[in-house]
Amino acid sequence: MATYAVTGHIDLTHKSVGLVRAALREVFARHTEGELVGVSCIAAGADSIFAEELLAAGGRLVVVLPSRDYRQAKVKPEHAETFDRLGSAAAEVVVMPHETADRSAYEAANAELLRRGDRLVAVWDGAPPSGKGGGTADTVLAAREAGLAVDVVWPEGAARRG
Incomplete structure (x- = not known):
C-alpha cells in the first residue's frame, strides 16, 4: 500500500486543470502494488x-480538514458542491482540533497530511514560500526535511491565475 498526500495551488488557470488531471492520472497509473x-x-x-x-483510479480518499469551521468559513460557493461530494466519497474525514481556519490550523493539517503520507504529490510551480506559512512551498520543504519522497507535478503549459 502506498499513501499519497497532496499539496498544491488553488489558483490554477482553466487550461491548467486538464493538464494537471492528465499528469495526476500518470502518477496514479504508476502505482501497481497494494x-x-x-x-x-x-x-x-x-x-x-x-x-x-484518485477516486477515478479506484483509490481510497482520506480527507483532512484544518478546522471545525472550515466548510462554513473557507469553502466558496463555487466550490461547495465539489467539496461536499468529495467529503461524502471519503473513506475517512479527519478534522483537526482547531475551531477556526487560520494559519495554525493550516499548518496542523499539512503536518497531518505528511504524517499520513508515504509520498507527497506537489502540484507546484516551484515558487518559494510566500512567508505566510502553510502554503504549497512550505509543505514541500517540510516533506523534504522529513525525508518524504516528493513528486512535483507541473506539466508543460501549466500556469496560475493572476
Whole structure:
C-alpha cells in the first residue's frame, strides 16, 4: 500500500486543470502494488483535482480538514458542491482540533497530511514560500526535511491565475 498526500495551488488557470488531471492520472497509473490511498484537504484547485483523480483510479480518499469551521468559513460557493461530494466519497474525514481556519490550523493539517503520507504529490510551480506559512512551498520543504519522497507535478503549459 502506498499513501499519497497532496499539496498544491488553488489558483490554477482553466487550461491548467486538464493538464494537471492528465499528469495526476500518470502518477496514479504508476502505482501497481497494494491499495492506493490519497490524503487531501480537498480545497479548490489541486487538492480537489487530486481527490477526483484518485477516486477515478479506484483509490481510497482520506480527507483532512484544518478546522471545525472550515466548510462554513473557507469553502466558496463555487466550490461547495465539489467539496461536499468529495467529503461524502471519503473513506475517512479527519478534522483537526482547531475551531477556526487560520494559519495554525493550516499548518496542523499539512503536518497531518505528511504524517499520513508515504509520498507527497506537489502540484507546484516551484515558487518559494510566500512567508505566510502553510502554503504549497512550505509543505514541500517540510516533506523534504522529513525525508518524504516528493513528486512535483507541473506539466508543460501549466500556469496560475493572476
